[in-house]
Amino acid sequence: MKILVVNCGSSSIKYQLLDMKNELVLAKGIVERIGIDGSRLKHKKGKEKITIEKVISNHKEGLDLVIKTLTDKETGVIENINEIDAVGHRVVHGGELFASSVLIDDRVIKEIEANAFLAPLHNPPNIQGIKAAMELLPDVPHVAVFDTAFHQSMPEKAYLYAIPKEYYRKYKIRRYGFHGTSHRYVAARVAEILGKPLNELKIITAHIGNGASIAAIDRGRSVDTSMGFTPLEGLVMGTRSGDIDPAIVVFLQEQEGLTPKEINDLLNKKSGMLGLTDGKYSDMREIEEGAIANDPVCKLAHDIYEYRIAKYIGAYTAAMNGVDAIAFTAGVGENSPYLRENVVKKYLGYLGITLDEKANDCKSCEKIISTPDSKVKVLIVPTNEELVIARDTKEIVEKGIKELKLW
Numbered sequence: 110m111k112i113l114v115v116n117c118g119s120s121s122i123k124y125q126l127l128d129m130k131n132e133l134v135l136a137k138g139i140v141e142r143i144g145i146d147g148s149r150l151k152h153k154k155g156k157e158k159i160t161i162e163k164v165i166s167n168h169k170e171g172l173d174l175v176i177k178t179l180t181d182k183e184t185g186v187i188e189n190i191n192e193i194d195a196v197g198h199r200v201v202h203g204g205e206l207f208a209s210s211v212l213i214d215d216r217v218i219k220e221i222e223a224n225a226f227l228a229p230l231h232n233p234p235n236i237q238g239i240k241a242a243m244e245l246l247p248d249v250p251h252v253a254v255f256d257t258a259f260h261q262s263m264p265e266k267a268y269l270y271a272i273p274k275e276y277y278r279k280y281k282i283r284r285y286g287f288h289g290t291s292h293r294y295v296a297a298r299v300a301e302i303l304g305k306p307l308n309e310l311k312i313i314t315a316h317i318g319n320g321a322s323i324a325a326i327d328r329g330r331s332v333d334t335s336m337g338f339t340p341l342e343g344l345v346m347g348t349r350s351g352d353i354d355p356a357i358v359v360f361l362q363e364q365e366g367l368t369p370k371e372i373n374d375l376l377n378k379k380s381g382m383l384g385l386t387d388g389k390y391s392d393m394r395e396i397e398e399g400a401i402a403n404d405p406v407c408k409l410a411h412d413i414y415e416y417r418i419a420k421y422i423g424a425y426t427a428a429m430n431g432v433d434a435i436a437f438t439a440g441v442g443e444n445s446p447y448l449r450e451n452v453v454k455k456y457l458g459y460l461g462i463t464l465d466e467k468a469n470d471c472k473s474c475e476k477i478i479s480t481p482d483s484k485v486k487v488l489i490v491p492t493n494e495e496l497v498i499a500r501d502t503k504e505i506v507e508k509g510i511k512e513l514k515l516w
């Protein structure tokens with residue numbers, strides 16, 4: 110079975126074509142700058158890389174180009190579209206309706222559309238991608254895999270905010286959490302690597318990418334996570350503030366005369382590492398270089414970044430009344446020995462953890478980086494959200510079911 114995985118952002122489409130016989134990635138790529146000057150497709154087939162520069166006005170044109178590239182004699186990996194057996198779509202916000210992956214039909218599309226007000230940046234392009242893919246590949250099943258689904262197991266005490274309850278009833282304001290597909294994959298891998306059943310482990314997963322979140326996973330179920338109503342809450346990120354006193358929002362609106370959209374942009378796009386470095390850097394590689402070279406601005410920004418991670422690990426250890434394993438994943442978590450070393454050595458000694466510095470000196474590897482005598486295990490686990498999407502899609506299609514049960 111060959112499955113196309115599609116992840117539509119506001120101006121991009123990431124895709125992978127997988128052969129599920131051996132879970133091999135046949136080709137992958139990204140369409141960038143959709144509807145903007147300089148749109149292009151970057152495609153990778155094995156070690157071969159190509160770029161097609163072309164005007165791409167909308168998601169349908171983008172997906173059309175993806176399919177053409179996948180079936181082209183030179184760049185392609187399949188003869189024609191009939192070889193694609195199913196399509197798996199990443200959908201960011203499933204609200205309270207979707208606690209698992211589902212087969213897409215008219216009702217599901219309507220419900221994802223109804224949730225768009227909760228994720229105005231993410232869900233509209235996701236829906237455009239689904240509609241375009243269903244038009245281009247009308248004869249195969251399409252499956253939606255939600256970022257929020259895995260976190261639907263959180264108890265009320267973790268997901269309700271202490272604001273008048275009518276706003277939960279009226280607008281569904283609550284913690285949803287994101288990156289669920291990644292947290293779910295990483296927790297399952299931790300159990301496999303440690304050779305213990307997932308339902309006997311307390312795991313903290315730290316998805317530290319450009320967007321970043323931490324989750325507390327108690328015996329396979331997400332019981333708390335740092336992102337909230339939107340992906341703005343929690344950790345300090347590339348350009349997002351993470352936790353702040355909500356009174357700052359009102360204060361800045363009044364003092365600076367900002368509109369709701371302006372304050373939202375300020376917190377999502379101009380804050381985090383970018384804000385802390387006066388608009389210089391949002392990429393962790395640059396901040397790290399600066400911090401290692403003792404640049405005081407980068408050093409302080411990095412201190413704040415790692416401190417927030419450490420605080421959440423402490424909070425989630427308390428939330429689960431203990432922890433067996435802590436796993437780092439995503440762009441920074443997988444690739445930065447410096448970040449992991451700082452968090453573990455400065456802040457996690459009290460858990461009986463010693464860092465194995467040699468093991469930690471590694472990028473994109475899957476391994477244990479705490480010493481054998483450490484009471485709590487620390488791991489690096491490269492995430493693979495596309496593989497989870499493809500596996501869920503395969504399971505739904507093969508079993509002929511509408512919905513997958515996650516727990």
Ligand SMILES: Nc1ncnc2c1ncn2[C@@H]1O[C@H](COP(=O)(O)OP(=O)(O)O)[C@@H](O)[C@H]1O
Binds near residue numbers: 397440441444
């Ligand atoms: N070697 C590295 N050291 C530190 N940070 C890295 C390294 N490689 C990638 N990153 C960081 O990973 C982040 C992107 O992570 P990723 O998980 O791809 O994010 P997203 O999916 O949110 O775009 C960037 O901030 C980048 O700087």
Ligand SMILES: CC(=O)OP(=O)(O)O
Binds near residue numbers: 321
């Ligand atoms: C939901 C979210 O924050 O995603 P990303 O980290 O990819 O921006």
Ligand SMILES: [Mg+2]
Binds near residue numbers: 318320
């Ligand atoms: Mg990501």
